Amino acid sequence: MSQQDQQYVHILMAVEYNKLLKQLNDFNINYAKYVKCNGAPNDLTCSQEDRDISKLQTLQRSINADIDSINNIINDKKTTGLKVADYNKNYSQILNNEEDVKKMRSELDMKMKEVYKIQDTIVNDSSLQYDSVMYTGVLFSILATSILYYTFTNL
Secondary structure, rough: OOOOHHHHHHHHHHHHHHHHHHHHHHHHHHHHHHHHHHHOOOOOOOHHHHHHHHHHHHHHHHHHHHHHHHHHHHHHHHHHHOHHHHHHHHHHHHHHHHHHHHHHHHHHHHHHHHHOOOOOOHHHHHHHHHHHHHHHHHHHHHHHHHHHHHHHHHH
16 A cells, blocks of 8 residues: 555545544434433423434434445455565565664664774773873883982992
8 A cells, every 4th residue: 555545545544533523422412301301291491302302313324424434444444454475575585684683783883882982992991001001101101210210320
């Protein structure tokens, strides 16, 4: 089903749903009036129309027709939807792409760690190695200088 068909069905279903909801509300209001007016026959606020069940029956038929219309829309679009073979093809393609996506995600994570200098990255490891070489060189220089100084002053 194309994107345009999906939008059409979505709009059509929304319109039918709103129409059905309005009819259900009308039915409930009229049913409440019917129950109230027939429970209190001497109530002067009730009209003859409120006491008549034929209005409720008409509303019920209209609601049933709308429900059938919605069901027909759904059934029509089910037959024009995605075929089983197409679904299986798309599903297998998604599974195949999953491995590629996982690999790319892993590579992206490693690159982002290096960019943000997070622990356990190549950049961080190399900077630690560079720092340790520098500090070792400084320590050996201090040690050699101290030994030379001691040698010349005590001999």
